[in-house]
Amino acid sequence: MNARFEYLLRLGDDALILGQQLGLWTGHGPVLEEDIALTNIGLDQIGQARAWLTLAGKAEGAGRDEDKLAYFRDQSGFRNALLCERPNGHFGDTIVRQFLFDAYAVCLHAALSGSSDAEMAAIARKSAKESAYHLRHSRAWMVRLGDGTEESHSKVQQSLNDLLPYAGDLFHSDAVTEQAAGEGWGADPAAFRPAWDTAVDEMCAEACLTRPESVPEQVGGREGRHTEQLSFLLAEMQVLPRTYPDAQW
């Protein structure tokens, strides 16, 4: 097994799938300004995905570039965490998914900024600035919705209850993360789970939300076992390059 390739796919696929989902908000945001904010964040994610997948292609050494990896893998080849493929739902669902991911991404990018691999460290340092802003945006909305009206509170509380079980996949540890952390070029997400837990707890306290206790965690994304939602998402994302494989801008 090529641990470096597997690890980079996880980084790239999280960003790619989340970016694609945020792109679906284009023209559908609750207000013009938020529409632009969500798609800006989506574009940041796509940018990160491009960098990670390009590096993944190099690590694999089979001549696949970012586009080959993004558009010509099937569902079981994707390594994104299950949280990233949860449907957009309503605005509160999207914000909760984003907050849970952003809080993770901030820790991840901080850890990877010290990677022994110069290219990975450089991508992480650039991404860290973006994820810090993403977290600021999604966290502010968590507080606004959670501590807002009765309706916004109950909706976003339900979103949190629904999505928290899928966040566990972000912290999945296995031989890949063990090797990544052991050799110093990657990070074991279990190492920053306590920091993430604290971030979620602090947000909940400020947003008047109740964190559900001992949720059963859904895992499998890192091994290519995905939910139904991902197949629909990939169908839409991949149809053009698969229909016209040589299409150019």
Add this chain to the structure above:
Amino acid sequence: MPILQPPNLSIVEKQHWPLWEIFIRSRQGLSHRHVGSLHAADAEMAVENARDVYTRRQEGASIWVVPASAITASSPDEKEVLFDPADDKVYRHPTFYDLPDEVKNM
């Protein structure tokens, strides 16, 4: 059942977020310039929205947001009284001096 609304908002603000005027300073040493306006529920959101709407192409080094309702504007009716007296005072323009090249952004 009545819909719960935050207090102290006008009828218009209950249906739409308040309007904010956005000022961006593009570089150190320049002043903030008005670039447009946008809607946001609070000042923090206004800064974030301004960042997303007006600084996407590296335009900004600093953002000010001001509630549009806090701006007092001069009246168009007063235009002659306010501005015409300056018409015959060309000596107020610094056009009679040669500026050294080192002085930028004048």
